Amino acid sequence: MCAAFQATAARHGDALALRELGGGVEISWSDYATRVRAIAGALAAAGVGRGDTVAMMLRNRPESVILDTAAMHLGAIPFSIYNTSSPEQVEYLFGHARCRVVVTEELFAPTVMAVAARLDALERVYVIDAVLDGAATAAELEGPAPDGFDFEASWQAVRGEDVATLIYTSGTTGPPKAVELTHENLLCEARMIDELFPMRPAGRTVSYLPMAHLADRSASHYNALIAGTAVTFVADMAQVFAAVIETRPTTWGAVPRVWEKLKAALEAGFAAAPAERRQAIEGALAAATAAVRAEGAGETPAPELLAARERADAEIFTALRAQLGLDEVEYLISGAAPIAAEVLEFFAAIGLPICEVWGMTETSLIATINPADGIRIGTVGRALPGVELSLADDGELLVRGPTIMRGYRDDPERTAEAIDAQGWMHTGDVATIDGDGYVTIVDRKKELIINAGGKNMSPSNIENRLKAACPLIGSAVAIGDRRAYNTALIVLDPVAAASFAAERGLAAATPVELAADPVVAGEIEAGVQRANASLSRVEQIKRHTLLGEEWQPGGVELTPTMKLKRRPIAEKYAAQIDAMYAR
Secondary structure, X not given: OHHHHHHHXXXXXXXXXXXXXXOOOEEEHHHHHHHHHHHHHHHHHOOOOOOOEEEXXXXXXXXXXXXXXXXXXXXXXXXXXXXXXXXXXXHHHHHHHOOOEEXXXXXXXXHHHHHHOOOOOOOEEEEOOOOOOOOEEHHHHOOOOOOOOOHHHHHHOOOOOOEEEEEEEOOOOOOOEEEEEEHHHHHHHHHHHHHHOOOOOOOEEEEOOOOOOHHHXXXXXXXXXXXXXEEEEOOOHHHHHHHHHHHOOOEEEEOHHHHHHHHHHHHHHHHHOOHHHHHHHHHHHHHHHHHHHHHHOOOOOOHHHHHHHHHHHHHHHHHHHHHHOOOOOOEEEEOOOOOOHHHHHHHHHOOOOXXXXXXXXXXXXXXXXXXXXXXXXXXXXXXXXXXXEEEOOOOEEEEEXXXXXXXXXXXXXXXXXXXXXXXXXXXXXXXXXXXXXXXXXXXXXXXXXXXXXXXXXXXXXXXXXXXXXXXXXXXXXXXXXXXXXXXXXXXXXXXXXXXXXXXXXXXXXOHHHHHHOHHHHHHHHHHHHHHHHOOOHHHOEEEEEEEOOOOOEOOOOEOOOOOEOHHHHHHHOHHHHHHHHXX
């Protein structure tokens, strides 16, 4: 990756590399390279060397990739953490990674510096946008290199098998796992994608997803660094569509929740249009959608349908794409979580076909992709060139190839569970593969919430926090897969609830009565808030339902060993779950 960066910087020179929304900050490739050299020298002076980890807790801004690239040039391992992480989670991540240096900004400095004071290995905190007691400054981060430091020799010593980054991803149980991705992993992933979606020079994209998530790190950092793409950084997610309009990206990807929000906004605009205009839009959408569905079924749309779609595009959708800032886009991607077919049909109808992808952090992000000229809605496409796919006897999707992670940091046992002796990555997803190689994900073996924003979360971790925060909770089920936020079904512990009722002099005695009692409900609410305080914002329970039932081992909801039966629970309590998302 270091050699790729140096080649790109030399080739593009004064061309734009990095910018902030609004253009207040714009950095050329040559300036980018100059700052990488300066920061690498300063980090070396701070004691950072080959194999050391450098943590970052930053919003999307040019410094995030400049720092990352500089650390890679030392053979160090830069990584980012979610800005929504709780202090407890920050401390675990810094401690597990054994980072010596952390780079942050004023917004997160209080949390980072409090954690740093408790970790002996963490020697220095840089705050890049403020001068704070006990922290190094941005000027020091680009300060002098140590005597004898040879920048060229440093980056030229980095090898393909060296770890380039850590990505912390939630497991089904226990603390998050640190996926080790090598320089070779990242370069192979970029080359494979380039075969299907050529990354042309002078392309444009927008960075707005967290860099702790491999999706943004890959698209807005690694692939941009290789191709010479200009990246606009958006620190505030609320400004992402403004950034798209301003930037007019040539490639752009989003998680399903972003596509859903954009679809809803467009439909609201259509509904608010004058009657005649609204009818024209509805007719255009109907014709274009019918054509998309026919093509998806392998049929050739009727000539009159094709003509109606062409008129709709010329009269309505061409201007709409320009209004959105997507009139020059070459490829659109959706990934990180499943997306509804109707969302894909809607965008295909307005001339913005989305290529749904599938992958994992452990596969260096994308492993399968719908080709732009062969999208099949409902599938996640075919394997990237160089990626092998197979199905286990139980239907689990297996992946093998040069993009498979080196392993989980300091966790050989879980690495061996994930990657077998033949090199197959066991994904935990149950799939089918048709005769043309298109993959359809039909189920998930492992217990993992992937919300509509693409964030992976361990439901058992959330549930354990709930039970630990409130002794009245006997069982808790965290819900949030494909949803915008997390909710929970909660069942009382009968013994603890009876004791609580007796202590408070409550008349309620049965589970139904206790669940309806406002004192009990208040105690549960307080427990949920206590649990939320120890969870990241995205993991927190936004709404919960207290069920007036008692779950028995071996019943519909619990196995004989008291494990949750998630699918039967989801089916039995579908109405209660839907109600928590209906408001």
